[in-house]
Amino acid sequence: MKAAVVRAFGRPLAIEDLPAPRPGPGEVLLKVQTSGVCHTDLHAADGDWPVQPALPFIPGHEGVGVVAALGSGVKGLREGDLAGVPWLHDACGHCEYCNAGWETLCEAQHNTGYSVNGAFAEYVIANAAYAAPLPAGVDALSIAPILCAGVTTYKGIRETETRPGEWIAIYGVGGLGHVAIQYAKAMGLHVVAFDIAADKLALARECGADLALDATASDAVARTLQATGGGAHGVLVTAVSLPAFEQALAVVRRRGTISLVGLPPGHFPTPVFDVVLKRITLRGSIVGTRRDLAEALAFAAEGKVRTRVHAARLEDVNVVLSNLKAGKVDGRVVFDLR
Ligand code: NAD
Ligand code: ZN
Ligand code: ZN
Secondary structure, three states: OEEEEEOOOOOOOEEEEOOOOOOOOOEEEEEEEEEEOOHHHHHHHHOOOOOOOOOOEOOOOOEEEEEEEEOOOOOOOOOOOEEEEOOEEEOOOOOHHHHOOOHHHOOOOEEEOOOEOOOOEOEEEEEOOOOEEEOOOOOHHHHHHHHOHHHHHHHHHHHOOOOOOOEEEEEOOOHHHHHHHHHHHHOOOEEEEEEOOHHHHHHHHHOOOOEEEEOOOOOHHHHHHHHHOOOEEEEEEOOOOHHHHHHHHHHEEEEEEEEEOOOOOOOOOOOHHHHHHOOOEEEEOOOOOHHHHHHHHHHHHOOOOOOOEEEEOHHHHHHHHHHHHOOOOOOEEEEEOO
């Protein structure tokens, strides 16, 4: 099978011809139709994070494919079904987190395109219990980004505990941010979106943002405080930028919650005095559970969230990743392997 392989961090991926994997017990083999490109794939290929993937590996965790073979004991999926393979490849199913419906925190989890091979390939293995069943006939190109960008922002917004009629500030209008705006609007929130590029702010407005601001403008914070009447009740930070995390603390309302989702390597300063006296909650948010994913997919199925996608060839993986790094991707690039 054709696959895009990371052999060394920070180096171009190699397009290689590898044997297709075989599904083990409880697993299925998917013939990949489409595969979205998340900024996490770039962090993985660059070895950005404290825990690095073992080399070599195949990235990609927004894979949509047709079940081509079943391992032993598979329940719920049959050959020919359409399914998605998300970041949460599998979890142990019986630890305190799995038992509490927080399988995204399982310490024994495997992650697609990171600790196990992903969907930048003609075939990928999914765990039948964690794969997302998709309705036959769904558009494989536009649904792919829901498998990570969609579920992650849907969950991240819910983690801000904002309620209809309140304000949410969304940092970053990339693959995640452009769907985040739509989830937030569908959930009855007012949205102020921030990015640093004019075309991203235009996309934010198309996606329904009430206000779209250049995060680097000197009056960005003041305008937000004024428009929201004292700060956003919730903030979702998807920007791959530490200054954005810092600015989130300046635009959040007293008693508000900041959902940290973007993963730029490094640290950002947290003003203890402000956080304490304003009773701010700073909360990490990592993808979403199977239940969250089913809910996120339902918003897309109902047409409440529409992804902006650009089809690309797997062979162009290095151009795609360098465009993503340069902030030149409008929405999401999705490899089309059909
Ligand atoms: P992307 O590159 O498509 O989008 C990032 C956006 O941030 C770009 O539009 C960029 O212009 C913008 N940006 C850069 N600096 C900014 C600033 N100072 N203020 C506002 N916006 C700024 O990336 P993506 O695929 O949307 O992923 C975003 C981040 O989220 C990555 O770090 C990724 O690893 C992470 N991520 C986290 C989870 C999770 O579960 N927590 C899941 C998926 C992705
Ligand atoms: Zn992702
Ligand atoms: Zn577990």
